[in-house]
Amino acid sequence: MAEKSLKAVCSVLIILSVLLVFYIVLTMSDRAQTSGQPTEVDEAVQHRGDYVDVILSIKNHHGADTGFTWEITLFNGDNTSETSSGAGVGSGGSLVHVASFFVGQHEQEKTRARIRVYEEGTMIDERVYTFSFLEA
Known part of the structure; x- marks a missing residue:
């Protein structure tokens, strides 16, 4: 039973990590497009x-x-x-x-x-x- 819970927690953590990396990549590309332009x-x-x-x-x-x-x-x-x-x-x-x-x-x-x-x-x-x- 504890083994199933551990696998479920690991799966959720992996999914959250992938989503976090995806969000960071999107945010950085958006800033790169606008930050180089002067006011x-x-x-x-x-x-x-x-x-x-x-x-x-x-x-x-x-x-x-x-x-x-x-x-x-x-x-x-x-x-x-x-x-x-x-x-x-x-x-x-x-x-x-x-x-x-x-x-x-x-x-x-x-x-x-x-x-x-x-x-x-x-x-x-x-x-x-x-x-x-x-x-x-």
Whole structure:
């Protein structure tokens, strides 16, 4: 009787081991397909009357959840600035953030927008735009 129980336990353990190996192989191949691709950061800066809109898109190609933070700073011609920031977690998807800044008093001055994106606390992207409302 004990011999039959031992054989049954061994059979179950073998089946579970095969399933575990199968799961590990599938998981590793899925990570290999996505982990080599970098995070994509896209943005658009547009003028809308007395406003500047900054649209930030972050696409995460990593297999695991990744924490992102970002800050968008608008520097006006009179050395004042405004910052819009945010945070989010992405896993194979996109995060989108829109920041609108009122700059009506600075229409004839050059304005600068700086975008910084951090992935798990490390800066992965920084872009600076300089524009004038006279050009818009």
